[in-house]
Amino acid sequence: MDIIGIGYLGFETPELDAWREYGPQVMGFAKGRNPDSDPDSLYFKIDDRRHRFAFHPGAVDRLSYIGWEALGRLAFEDALKRFTAAGVEFVRGDAELCEKRGVRELVCFRDPVGYRHELFYAQKWTPRSFIPGRPHGGFLANERGAGHIVLITPEYGPELEHFLVNVMGFSWYGAGAGKGRTGFFRSKLNHHTSHDIAYGHSPGRMGVQHVGVFVNSIRDVGETYDIVRTRELPMMMTLGQHTQDPHLSFYHFTPSGFAFETIAEIEPWQGDPFELNPERLSLWGHEMVGPVLGLSVKTPAEVLDAQYLGGKA
Incomplete structure (x- = not known):
């Protein structure tokens, strides 16, 4: 599969208030824009992508999903053929989920351990939109x-x-x-x-x-x-x-x-x-x-x- 790497990570947490300060003031993250359908979560930028880290309200701290970035639409479609041939079950994300993630298309699937993964392509970005939450030289992504x-x-x-x-x-x-x-x-x-x-x-x-x-x-x-x-x-x-x-x-x-x-x-x-x-x-x-x-x-x-x-x- 032509996968670039991890495009985004999503977590559930009861500690959203702590993350609101910690993300910008300790790590230097920038607060991202919330999708209209998800006003209660917390999104962080580390570069010009819409977001790289998402924290959703939850009763316990746990990983929600790992978003893997395919190189483009053709690589994405080739990956789905590979999943099908290997017997990997996947679910296509609907328009609302794609808008939450800021991507054109995505699918959701599980690894053998049970962790949820997503494969996507074309995440939204705005040039020169990353402004760190504190003085910081920026991130490599x-x-x-x-x-x-x-x-x-x-x-x-x-x-x-x-x-x-x-x-x-x-x-x-x-x-x-x-x-x-x-x-x-x-x-x-x-x-x-x-x-x-x-x-x-x-x-x-x-x-x-x-x-x-x-x-x-x-x-x-x-x-x-x-x-x-x-x-x-x-x-x-x-x-x-x-x-x-x-x-x-x-x-x-x-x-x-x-x-x-x-x-x-x-x-x-x-x-x-x-x-x-x-x-x-x-x-x-x-x-x-x-x-x-x-x-x-x-x-x-x-x-x-x-x-x-x-x-x-």
Whole structure:
């Protein structure tokens, strides 16, 4: 599939008021325009797209959907043929849902774990419309997507990797240097970073472990780091440089209990001509000062909606 990367992410949360301040004042996001049919949600921009992150009212913090961007209409139609051939059930989004997401067309489907995904093309955008919520140098998105996400799965079986590699067309990057079973995958058209999505195995648990966003400069990482420390927000890992994809980053927890990894590129990603097997997670820093799994990781019954648990997509 000709997929660029993650176009947008949607979450449910009871912490909308906290996000209204946190998004702009800590992360530097811009508040996006609400669709007319969705006045109660909160939308954030990190570039000139209509939005990249959406937070919807909900009783618990959980991931609602991952929106994958197809290169265009022809790539989108080819993907639907691939879904059909692979027996993947999908539902076409109606006009109202497409307007909420700001896209021409989309379909909804589930991965073998139960997480909801959407595939779309042609998200609306307005040139020079991104104005950060605080002084900030901006985010790297566009041709690489909005960032990456790491999910927790209660079971990690061969059907998950089959779905990601053979159906979605993602490249397998490797298992990384973390403990336990983790798989990193990259969309076909993303040649800028090692992974768009990863699944970590934790029996009986599901949820978002962290979301990674790329900023334009090391200064943007440092200033965000200072704000997090000044506000005494809970952190997962301190400032450091990874081994497998040599970027500068740190991790802290959001109002929804998952972590944001704020990342700056300090040298070009080396690509993956062979599978790396790093002996340690980071070259320096990244001291673990908080839990690996935040409060967003719950039981499957808390994370999956009741309709899906009842056997329907």
